[in-house]
Amino acid sequence: xxxxxxxxKIGFTPTYDIEAPGATYNAHKAFFxxxxxxxxxxxxxxxxxxxxxxxxxxxxxxxxxxxxxTYQYERKQLWKPVDTCEGNGESYTIYEHKGLKCSVFRQDxxxxxxxxNRVVWGxxxxxxxxxxxxxxxxxxxxxxxxxxxxxxxxxxTVTIDFGNIGPEAxxxxxxxxxx
Numbered sequence: 001x002x003x004x005x006x007x008x009k010i011g012f013t014p015t016y017d018i019e020a021p022g023a024t025y026n027a028h029k030a031f032f033x034x035x036x037x038x039x040x041x042x043x044x045x046x047x048x049x050x051x052x053x054x055x056x057x058x059x060x061x062x063x064x065x066x067x068x069x070t071y072q073y074e075r076k077q078l079w080k081p082v083d084t085c086e087g088n089g090e091s092y093t094i095y096e097h098k099g100l101k102c103s104v105f106r107q108d109x110x111x112x113x114x115x116x117n118r119v120v121w122g123x124x125x126x127x128x129x130x131x132x133x134x135x136x137x138x139x140x141x142x143x144x145x146x147x148x149x150x151x152x153x154x155x156x157t158v159t160i161d162f163g164n165i166g167p168e169a170x171x172x173x174x175x176x177x178x179x
Contacts, residue, residue, distance in 0.1 A: 002130055006019075008124070045066065071088065082169045098168055104131075113130050132179045
């Protein structure tokens with residue numbers, strides 16, 4: 001399954017348009033939130049809330065899904081960027097690779113990969129996501145939006161993003177294909 005997340009280039013708060021097969025979602029960040037606070041909506045219904053948690057050393061967020069599931073997201077390694085997302089009896093590991101690619105594993109199996117655009121006009125980050133058809137779309141969207149929320153907002157310039165130029169915990173598997 002292929003999913004596209006596009007951040008609107010201009011606006012007071014980050015707003016995203018999300019296209020998935022057979023569905024359209026939106027996400028927006030709260031205007032005066034001290035920590036990150038994003039809501040993902042499908043029509044008028046909130047399907048997930050992402051809440052940034054205070055942590056002086058680690059990036060931490062909580063995902064609350066409309067069906068009652070809750071996940072804890074945390075940066076585990078800074079030098080070789082690795083994040084985890086745990087909850088509802090599931091464990092996800094997110095690896096940032098060289099450049100602008102990330103991969104998502106559930107337990108020990110890769111279920112998704114995504115890539116960010118290199119040239120950004122204003123806030124216009126874009127993500128192309130490939131994921132297994134049985135992967136949880138809402139959890140994957142929460143992961144992508146949380147990673148994007150760490151980027152500085154840049155309303156009026158052109159930015160060239162080189163991505164991760166440091167070491168990586170795991171190389172990107174170019175041969176991986178979604179199931």
